[in-house]
Amino acid sequence: MPYTIGEVSKMLDLSVPTLRYYDKEGLLPLLERTESGVRKFNDIDIENLKIVECLKASGMPIKDIKIFIDRCGEGDSTLKQRYDMFIERKAAVEKQIEELEKIKETIEYKCWYYKTALDAGTEDVHKQIQLKSKDH
Amino acid sequence: MPYTIGEVSKMLDLSVPTLRYYDKEGLLPLLERTESGVRKFNDIDIENLKIVECLKASGMPIKDIKIFIDRCGEGDSTLKQRYDMFIERKAAVEKQIEELEKIKETIEYKCWYYKTALDAGTEDVHKQIQLKSKDH
């Protein structure tokens, strides 16, 4: 039933050393081992890893993710802190999306700028455009 | 007319060492100096820095930004490459936004999950909900 580290590596597209690193950092507190020390990944560990990946993708550093994982193990007394953390993460992600939208606009302007220059065969076309505008 | 490194630092919210680092990496090829070696930032350098910041925010590494800056100095022969680069950047940013939207949804689910648990006073409420669903 449980998965080996190699299987999980393929399932979640994380390298085997990365999974071991996460374990060493304490991000997989429930992970079990065989008698001989081989890691056994259960569904709960896979779910844990998905949350880790989500928090990481939201821009959270590993050491903060560990704080969250630790709180999960402390039971209901940390519910409020964990709730607040996700609210804060939501705001962080929204801010990132907003910034990327602005970046996208700037890049789209540059796409237009270079398309125009390319059609004209020279970047000078933009100097011409500016002069023409001033002439009016 | 030109700005000092300290002024630019405040204007663009980049540290003075960061600006010197960018210069050292070749991201400011047009930057002039006074006779005694003090950097003079002209408007063109400020514009350059804004593009650098834009590309950086799009996820481009410094060494690739340098390649772009170098091409800018090579004239119209590199127009196509520069155009293609912005097209590619646009796609990269769109992909990032898309991924963040997904991450946001997962986080919003977690916000709901913890709000519900918080209201109930215990995370167990979610186990109850699952059992109830199964009962029907």
Place this chain on the structure above:
DNA sequence: CTACAAGCTAAAGTTTACTCTAGGTCAAGC
């Protein structure tokens, strides 16, 4: 004229998140 804030350089140090290396164990197939 002197203090001192702001500029300069080269080079070493920092942080984060892995990745790699060396050396060892173990279970299964031939």
Place this chain on the structure above:
DNA sequence: GCTTGACCTAGAGTAAACTTTAGCTTGTAG
């Protein structure tokens, strides 16, 4: 019985993007 592939550990190494340090120069205000 032995080889092979997948697992294990500890610890060193890497890459990116700065940041810090140490020591020096310069221009302006009092």
